[in-house]
Amino acid sequence: MLLWMCCALIGLWMTLRDIPGRYDARRPLPELIALIPLLWIPTTVVLIVAVSTAAWPQSIVAAALLCAQLLWHSAMYVKLPKALLRIYGLPDHLESPGIATVPPQSSSAAVPDDGAGIEEQRPTLKLMTLNCRFGRADAQSIVQLVRNEGIDVLALQEVTPHLLHSLESCGIRAELPFTVTGEAQADDNGGSNALMLRSKPSASSGSAIDIPAAATPTATLTIGGRQLRFASTHPKSPGRGGLFWHRGIESLGALDSAAGLPKMETVILGDLNSSLYHPVFRTLLRTSAFVDASYQLHSGYHRTFPSSWRYVPPLIEIDHVLITPGLRPVSLSTSAIPGSDHRAVIASIRLL
Known part of the structure; x- marks a missing residue:
């Protein structure tokens, strides 16, 4: 029995x-x-x-x-047939780009005529996202990781003014001199969100979408003649209200489709407090242009939480890098940061 x-x-x-x-x-x-x-x-x-x-x-x-x-x-390890993905309620994988994705003006005698060779010549960016646990993450460790990995865009969640000051004292501006912070508001959950960038953004916003959580800052960079939008976001955890959590995840689709935002390739980085097992997160991926980089890579789970337990490894994957189809994930890894209860996610993405 x-x-x-x-x-x-x-x-x-x-x-x-x-x-x-x-x-x-x-x-x-x-x-x-x-x-x-x-x-x-x-x-x-x-x-x-x-x-x-x-x-x-x-x-x-x-x-x-x-x-x-x-x-x-x-589904996290191998590319499954679309019919099977639909049975599982999972979003489709991005198709391999091949040569068809290369604009005609990019063709020349100096460029290999195979799709893989052309793709390797595309600009590649190194990104990192970290939940800073109420601003307690060790600033020196963050700066050292940024320096070692050659990070181009750093997205932080649960940021405090004290942490920003500590990052500056540790030399973050030598690596990432430009900062965009989310507008302070009553809905801040654990702190604000921030973006730190190696290149000067051509446009930025302290609150790009309506979300029942800390404001989502965005920054636009011009890379290889194309504009890319980056967002640092942090929907509320279910513990702060299940409905707020649900609506926060739903609202992320607006970062690609909102009427007030120019159409361009977009990258969402952050602690999304959800995984592919949550129906609302799968719905976001099925109904928007976004794809989860970890899911697309077929390299297994990249578990990030909780990372502060001494003898227990992270158990679930709730920190994500979401990209639109004009981008391709190249690699993804995680790294422990003292003071935080999340592992940092480090991703390389390539423009197609």
């Missing part, structure tokens, strides 16, 4: 992944859904116990549950 109860509980928990997006704002559903990627652990335990006690019906059910979970995980 106990094994059947465990199987039923795990099965019901798994179904939360596919509830309609309008319902996942009801707490504690966001928190429960965030833990679904970890259900393989208790499922494996149930399967081992069931097999060892010759409880074959329960073994079959536990094995089926585990297989379903592994299929969900597989």
Whole structure:
């Protein structure tokens, strides 16, 4: 009976992944859904116990549950057929660009005529995003990582004036001399958001979209003759209100489609407090132009939270780099920063 109860509980928990997006704002559903990627652990335990006690019906059910979970995980490692992605409720992967994405004026005798060779010559940017945990992240460690990685755009969340001053004292301006900070407002959750850039932006805003959270600053850079918009954002965590959390994630699509924003390639960086297991996040990716860089790379999960537990590695991936189709993710990694409970995400992106 106990094994059947465990199987039923795990099965019901798994179904939360596919509830309609309008319902996942009801707490504690966001928190429960965030833990679904970890259900393989208790499922494996149930399967081992069931097999060892010759409880074959329960073994079959536990094995089926585990297989379903592994299929969900597989989308982070391999490119799955579109039909299967739709069954799983996952967004499509970007198609390989090939030579067709190269503007005609880029062709010349000096450029290789294979798509891969042309793509490698495109401008590449190094980006980093970090939740600074109420401004407690170690400024010297941030500056050192920026310097070591050659970061071009740094997005910070939960920034305080004290942290900004500490970053300046540690020499951040020698690497990233231009800063755009979010407008202070009553909805700031843990602090404000900020962008630090190596190049001077041609345009910027302290509050680009209407979001029930800390203001989302944006900056526009001209790279390779094209304009790119960068945004640092931080939707509220479910603990600050499930509806605020839900609406905050929904609002991010406006960074590509809002009437008041010029149309251009856009990069969203930040602690989005959600993962591909949350229906509202998958809906954002399906209904907007954005794609998750980690999902697109097929290199596995890049777990970022919590990173402050001494003997436990980060468990979930809630910090993201979202890009529009004119960009391509090249690599993505994470790095621990003392004082923060999130790992920094470092991404290389290439213009197509």
